Each structure stands twice: as structure tokens, then as C-alpha cells.
Amino acid sequence: WRAWVSLSYANPVCPMPVNTAAGHLSYDIVLAACAITVALLSSRLAPLAGKRWVYPAIALLLGFSAAANTAAVIWPATKTPLVVPATLAGGAGSALLILLWCEIYSCLGAARVALYYALTIIGGVLLTFLLQGFREEYLYGVLIALPTLSAALAHRSYRCHIPAEDRPAASGRRLIPWKFFLILALFELVASYSSAAISAEHPSLIGSHSTWTTLVGGVLLFVWVWRFSSRLPLSTLYRAPAVLICCGLLIVPLFGIGGSVAGSFCTALGVMLFNALVLLFLCDIAKRFGVSALLLFGIEETLLLVSWAGRGAAEALDRQGLFGALGPAVGSVAAVAVIAIVTLLVLNKREIDERWGLAFLGKRATEEDERSRLAHRCAEVASRGRLTPREGEVLELLAEGKSLSGVASELIIAEGTAKAHTRHIYEKLGINTRQELLDLLMAES
Template identity: 35%
Template sequence: MLPIFVVLVVGARALTPLFERRALMIAAPLLMVVSVVLFEAANLAGLGANKLWDGAFWPLVAVSAFTAGAGAALSILMWAELQSCFNSLQIVLYVSGAFFLGSVIGWMTFGMDESRLVVALLALPVLSFACLKLGFSKIPSDDLPKRTWGKLRFPWKLVIVLGVYEFVLGVKQGVSFESDLFAFGVMLASAILFVVVYFFFHRFDFTRIYRTPIVLMVCGLLVALLAFSSNSMVSDVLVSAGYALMFLMLTVLLCDIAHRYGVSAVLLCGIEELVMFTSAAGHLTAAGMEGGMLPVNVDDPAVSVALVMLVVVASMVLLSEREYSRWGASFFGAGRLAFDGDERGRFVQRCAEIEERCGLSPREKEVFQLLAEGKNAAAIERELYIANGTLKSHTRRIYQKLGIHSRDELRALVHGEGSIGKGQG
């Protein structure tokens, strides 16, 4: 997967949007199907999994592994591109729902007999491709991914924290981590987020969940410390749930940034996926401890303490940001995007300046930007899932805070042709 992520990140401006490249759309499921066929052919020819890397069979297995990873990488970023077409609430529901469904399907395949597993692995890529095509066909043309965007200062704090979580998970997986426990942790985190957002989105403040991954991760590591063993089911579930929730939230935020600022989700999520390098480093560290190449044992309390400190320090770096507005975008540094030559970026920046100056609430900020974009009442109600009366109430308060009386005055204000009313802000 990693080589494909590197190619797509480096060549994002030339290759995106991916959904317009029919060859890549078809290649994603086709590569995964080919990988299954090649592996099964090598398996049958070698008469057993233990002999796959012997003699003439290992090149076939290697090609199978590469095609599987390449197809999966393309598919992941194409889905990120689709998710970046949605509004904030839809992004949370789709991403958390996808995480949950994927973990359930993965859990169901554990222990499945080979013939049924082969059928599942052949069918799932094709089903994913069909759903992806259907999804893009339902997106209005104005909301489809853009071909160009301005300069970007990527929120690197996000990468650092996720990298630390990946490393800790890699250490745990390199010792005694059970795959079904990891799937259960992902199911738990994604299901809770989906349910909370779906039923309480009117009162939901996404920024309140930012601290949850650190709590889960630290508790999981402390359980291993108190048990004097890295082999703990409770510890494994908590660590996997903490990592999954962090990865899920960052995916949601990156897709939301891509949607708001018109930046390619392939670029943003591709950089996020490259952080899995640190997971490999965690595996190697665990192997070094178990093999005696490092002076400590994986069950030593010092190891758990070091991992806890690593998670806490990295999380504090992230949580040191004080700006929680705009649904978390500025929280991760998106408020410092460079807008050179980027009309969309300058528009969003101007909206943010007015919102902060006038003290708009998080919900009022969302309504304000949609009003500034010129969207009608029905479109705003549909996008934010609010009633007409609620929209009118938000609009009235926005007008009062800005000291204006109409949409024309609002748009003039955003485009620098007006001024905020006296005594407002």
C-alpha cells in the first residue's frame, strides 16, 4: 500500500480527482481480485500455506501481496474523495459507519474456511466498486472534488499524534495482539461515535471527543502496567479502540477540511495513511525486545510507562491548540492554510475572520458560511438537518450580531464591500 500512497501524494495535483480517471477506478477492484486469484493459484500449486515461500512459488505470492496492497490503497483514497463531497454531519456518519461495517466484516472472516473466504474476497472489491460508482453519481456537480487548489500548510501536529498512536499499536501488535480484539476495539469506537452523532447531533460538539482517544489509550497501557504483562485482553481492546477513534476522527476532519477548503482528500488522507510507517517501527521495536536485541523486556513496567508518557506528551502537543471553532478545522491547523491564488480559501478565511470578530456560535458559523455561499433556505435546511424555523432563528441572530438586515448586505460584507454594524461584534 505504501508505494501507492507515496505516488498519489507526490502526484496529487496531476492525478486527482481520481474518480475522473476511469482506468484507476477499474484498476482498484481488479488488482484486489487478481491478488486473490494469484494467491490461491500459488496455494494450490504449493499444496499448503507453509510451502508458499519455497521454491518457485514465492514470486507469485509477492506479486499477489503487491496487487492487494495497490488495489486497497487506490480504493481507500477514492472513498476518501467521495466522503469529502459530504457535509460535516454526513462525513461523521459515513466514515464511522464504514469503520464499523469494515470491522464487522473483518471479524466475520476470522476462522472462515478457505473456499468461503475466497468467494468473499472476490466479491467484496466488486461490491465496493459498484457502491463507489453509485455514490459519485448521486453527488451534485458543484460538490464534486476540485481539480485545482491553492498552497497548503498541512496540519503536521495531526501526523505526529497519529504516528505516536500507530507506533504504540505496532508495539502491542508485535507482541501478542489478537486480530479479533483489534476488530472489536474498532467496532466499539466507531459504533459509539455513530450512535452519539446520529441521535444527538443537534447538541453534539465534536471537539469534546478529541480527548477520548488519549483516555482510552492511556487506560489500556495502564492496565498492561498493573497486570505486569503486555498480554491483556482489556488492554488490547482499549488500545485498539483509542487508536481507532483517533484515526477515525482525523479521517473525518481531513475529509471535512477537503470539503470546506476545496483541497484534495487524496493528498490529505494519503499523507495520513503514510503514517503507517510508524506502525512498522512499533513492530520492529517489539521484535527487538522479544529477541533480546534491546536491553528491556516487553513486559517490563518501564516499557508501559514509556509508552504512556509518549502518548500523553504527543496528545498534549495537539490539545495545546486553544482554537476550537469551525468544526475542528482550525484546531488542527487548517486555519493557517495558505490561500495564494485560491479564491475558495480566501472566502473561507474571510468568513472565519467575521465569525470570530462577531462571536458567532458554532452552529451560527455553519449557517453564516452557507448564507454567504448564496445557498437558499431549502438547501441549508437539507445540509444541516434543521427545520425552517430553526434556520430563521439562526439567521436573525446572525443579522443582529453583524448589524445587517439582508443577504445582500451579508454577501457584501464577506466580499469586503461593507462593514460590520456599529456596536456589533
């Protein structure tokens, strides 16, 4: 998909009359709209990889989008009537393909996700560079075939390499890390604002698809996971992208190291690496907490529209000429200040470790620490709900996932008594199901 979108929309090397007429923004809007629709319907659609219709649908939608451009080249009169259906097909097919692969990633461990994601980035860039040398007639054929190949590989990966016990199931949980989405949106906004002019002048250098920035980021991620993850877990480096972005905005231009190109490169690299951390984080949440990957990644994909807002803001400020010659400097200082403050307040130790228990590619908290944190959360909820000591014990056992018979056996009471205690707990806490109890404990953390 990375090679397909780079050669179809981001940096086409052959005529794409339908895509050019529609514009990249229209494609992104359709993609975001379809992604959020899938997110809202995640409880019904999950697991998407288990739906037989999704694979041919992706191949047909993206294949039609590429074929429409081929038809418009051969028969120019068909361009106008094909713009709307081709854009809708391209955006919808891309959303389904992205969410399909993200759902498959969420079935894997963190190390495999990081390695496969890094290899995907590297492979996408290299394939794009290779295909750019194809003759036009061959390239059009490849663009029609690539989505089918990607969908077929996704089908094989899910059916042959994901054990049945690790496959996602339909889930109604709504545990959403809004703070991380806020940070990602902020980084995207700042990066697109700061590199608006550079990305237009050097499209193969700066960008979120197959560019030199993504290639360098993919190589760095791969080397880090392969060689250094045991000594330096990625979860300890969650602020590194913010440091890179600040360097690109302020330090590099201040000392004249490579000019604005180097600064934009650092900024784009920081955003790309934070995107990788967010991918690992969302996969970890989906796997450990049973939240639908379609919900999490559907929301995450809508943030691609933020980059358009950043570019629009940069163009508007340039036209207005605010602050005169000092405009870029004032914008950079303001962006650095906002990033520093928000990162320190939101991406803190408590949010990363205590609330979510994250330790990508490193050692997780010990079982005793996990139990201690769970007991602490239960004690706080019991105190606020004015539960009796016995009800507090039942609450903790329920939080550990024990059934009513398991609770009765653990406390040496009748199962009917355990059921009565559970009913009283739900009444005092104002909830009705165990799922609501688990969500309440997560909110308490």
C-alpha cells in the first residue's frame, strides 16, 4: 500500500489524470471518513480479517482506482465522470487495507510488530524507488495489481500465521488513549506547518509516505529493535521524538546546520518515529485490554487531516505576513514551547507506566507490581463507593477475572453469597456489568 499511495497520490511519476483532478486532499478526506466509520462500527465488523468479503473488496476498490487513471490516459473523455467514483474507491479501499493490516499487527507481540513495521517502511520505500524506473504502461499494470497482492498476503498472514487463540474478537470496550492522539495530532500539525515549503520543493525528501525521511526512520527503528531493545526499551524513549522535533524547529536553524532542509528533516523524522511508537502502543492496548484495533486505528487514521491544517496555516500566515521577517522564528519558538509543555504534562511516567503498564520491547512490571497496582485501584474504588471489607475482597477477586464460583471458593463462602455481594457492589458503584467494573478500574488508574 505504501508504494501504491506514493505512486498514485503522493509523488506520482506518470500521468494520473483522475487523481490529479480530485486532489490528494479529497482522497485523504474519504480515507479518514471511511476509517472513522469502521471505528464506530468496530463492534460489528471485528474481526475484519475474518470477513471473507473484505479481501476481494480491497482488491476491487483499489484496482478500480488505478484502472480509472489508466482509462483516462487512453480515453481522456472519461476523466471527469471517473473522478468521484475513483476517489471514493481509492479512499475506502485504502482505509480497509490499512485497518486490516493494523488488526493483524495487533495479534502479534511488540517485538514482531516493531520489526515488521520497520521492514514495511523500508520495503515500501525501496519498492517505490524501483517502480519509478518502470515504463508507464508497465507501471499502470503494477498499480492495478499491488492492492490484490497486499490483500492476498494479509489473508495468508491471518489464516496461516495467526493462531486461533490470538485472533481478535468482537469487543464493545471503549478504552481510548485520547492523550496520545492529542500529542500525535500536535506533532503532525507542527511538522506539516514547519515543512510546508520544503516538502513542496523536495517531495522525495520530506513526507509521510515513501521518502528519504521514512527510509531513515525505518532503518533506525529496525536497528534499535534488533540490537538495542533489550538494553534500552522503546518505552523509555517516548520523549525522543519531541526532542527531535524541537531540534528541527529551533536548534538546527539557530546554528545554521544544513539550513531549513535539515530542520524539516529532523521534524519529519520525529513525527515518523512517534507514529511508530503510537502503532506499538495501540497494538499493545488492543492485545492486552481487549479493545478493538479497528476502533483505535480508525481514530488514529483520521489524524492525517491534521497535516493539511498545518500546511494551510503555513500558507495563510505567509500570505498575511504576520510578524514580518520574524514570522518563521516566532512560529518556531511558539511551537517548541507548546510541544515542551504538552509533552511534559501528558507523556509522563504515570501515564506511560502506571496507567497503561507499557514497556515496549523491554521488561514489564513484575507480577507482584501488577497485583499491587490492581489492589491499590480496587482499594480506592471501594473507599469511594463505601464498600464493606468483604465487598472489597470480592471486588478485587472480580477485577482479577475470577468467576463467581472462583470468588466463592477463594473466600470460602456460598456461591449465592458471592452473587449477593457482587450485586451490592454494582449497586453502590452505579454499574451493571463486570465490563463496566473493569472500565471503572482503568479510569481510576
